[in-house]
Amino acid sequence: MQGPAASRRPSATELPRSLAPTTAPPHHPGAARPQERWARAALTRVLEPGDEQAGRWLADLGPVDLMRRLTEAPHRHTTDLLPGATPDRMAALRTRARQADPAHDLTTAASIGARFVIPGDAEWPSQLDDLDTARPLGLWVRGAPNLRHWALRSVAVVGARNCTPYGAHTATNLAAGLAERGWVVVSGAAYGVDGAAHRGALATGGATVAILACGADVAYPRGHAGLLGRIMRQGLVVGELPPGSHPTRSRFVLRNRVIAALTRGTVVIEAAHRSGSLVTARAAQRIGRHTMGIPGPVTSGASAGVHELLRGGAVLVTDASDVVELVGAMGDDLAPERRGPTLPRDLLAGETARLLEAMPGRSTDTTAVTLADRVGTSVDAALARLYELHSLGFVERHGDRWRLAASAAPPGETRRGGA
Incomplete structure (x- = not known):
């Protein structure tokens, strides 16, 4: 029978040795709460984005205790399960937790000019808290600007990957118009509407943020490696997943909730009935953000989802002035004279x-x-x-x-x- 010393559970301020930081994590604003930062960085290796059950564990236990529960050996006479977790799930989570190396991830992030921003940091966009138990554990951010400041004046522009020339032209012109008015254009860096929106903002020397479904150091899609490099130099590249993580179908869908929550409103340009862009728009509606759509030809299946969204209460807009009129409440001149389109x-x-x-x-x-x-x-x-x-x-x-x-x-x- 083991003695008390051998069976002692770590105190609430201790971390497993593999997680315990000896210095402040590299390249983050301030050295406050290093244990929480380490634990949250580790949990980005363990938990999938948007896992609401895990979000409830996090709310009940906190990141440090949750990580400890996943890394310490189970007690001999108890299953030691987290609420709602099956034995198989616990085993899988424990395996991931023991393999996590947050010190390595944080050092890797620092080496590529990235930082790990967590709730409570000065840079954390508090509007993400509206996601409740689906709130990100933290965000891996590449680029110089302050994410919180930019998010306060941001609009999401999303739409079809396989967009028509009309969709690409519209996204480019809309994003350019928003950027000219001092708004930050947020999108997902995919082919089609996303890429056109980022390019429209960049072309005016404006601000844009790419929210990825992979690590912030992973160029996905591969054909947008150059575009992502430009965004990082002129704006921000952001991901929930740690360095080196690759996208999956579910990660793309769950990434959309971050785009919706981060911004003051979402504009959809071309979306079929089952488009992922509609997931973003509906997430925005659920948390009280402005939801907008730009209509397309009634004969175009590429715009059928947008028309459905408009019938469901989204606001019809046609250009940047319309968008700014809806989302802008800054007290300054948000709708200057229009310029010609950016070709x-x-x-x-x-x-x-x-x-x-x-x-x-x-x-x-x-x-x-x-x-x-x-x-x-x-x-x-x-x-x-x-x-x-x-x-x-x-x-x-x-x-x-x-x-x-x-x-x-x-x-x-x-x-x-x-x-």
Whole structure:
């Protein structure tokens, strides 16, 4: 029989040795609550984003005690289960918890210029607390600006990955207009509407934030590695998951709640009936954020979800002035005179522009393989650029072949900006 010393449970201020910090975690604003920071960083390896059952454990126990419960050996005469957890789930959580290395993750984050922001930090956006038990454990943030300050004046712009040229043009112009008015454009860095929104904000020298369903150091989708680099230099790249984590289908869906809660309102541009963008909009509605939609042609299935959203109480908007009129209550001039639209051709640079120049004349189509060979890049990279050009209205897709769109400017007229 073990004596009291051998069976003693750690006190509430102790951490398992593998988690106990000896110094303040690197690269975070202040050294307050180092044990809580370590525990929350570890739990981002253990728990999936948006796990509401785990959120209740966190509320009852706190991150330090929860992590201890998951790393200490179970008592011999009790199952030592957390409320609602099955033995199999407890075993899986314990395995993850014992493998977690928060010191390594925090050091890795610091090495790439990232920080781990947790509830209670000066930089923590308190509006995320509206998510209650689905609130993030913390956020891994890359980029210089203060996330809390930016989030106070932010709007989400989301929509279809496989958007039409109309959707891409609309997203680009809307984001540019918001950025010109001093608003931060938040989106998910996906192909289609997300990418167009980020580029529209960047093109005006404005502010944009990418909320990822993976680690903040993971370029996903791969074709947006350059775009994510620009966002990090000019804005913020944010993720709930620790460095090196890859996205899954469920992580994409759950990421949308963060976009909805972080911002003052969500605008949906093109969404089919089952689009993930509608998940973001409905999450925004549930927590009392402004929900907006830009209508599309009644004949377009790409806008069917937006029209459904509008019938359900979302506000119809058509441009940045409409959005600012709804979400803006800052007391300053939020709706200056409109400027002309930002044309997508002004956003092309580097490999994207070279690939457009490599396209044959309008009467001839070609393949991604041929274009990759002409430009000197991989087929995957060429496809990513082609989908980008398609979303901006420069090219058309016909099966596995591509051609210049009838309305596209001649390649020689393409102006190179920053993409």
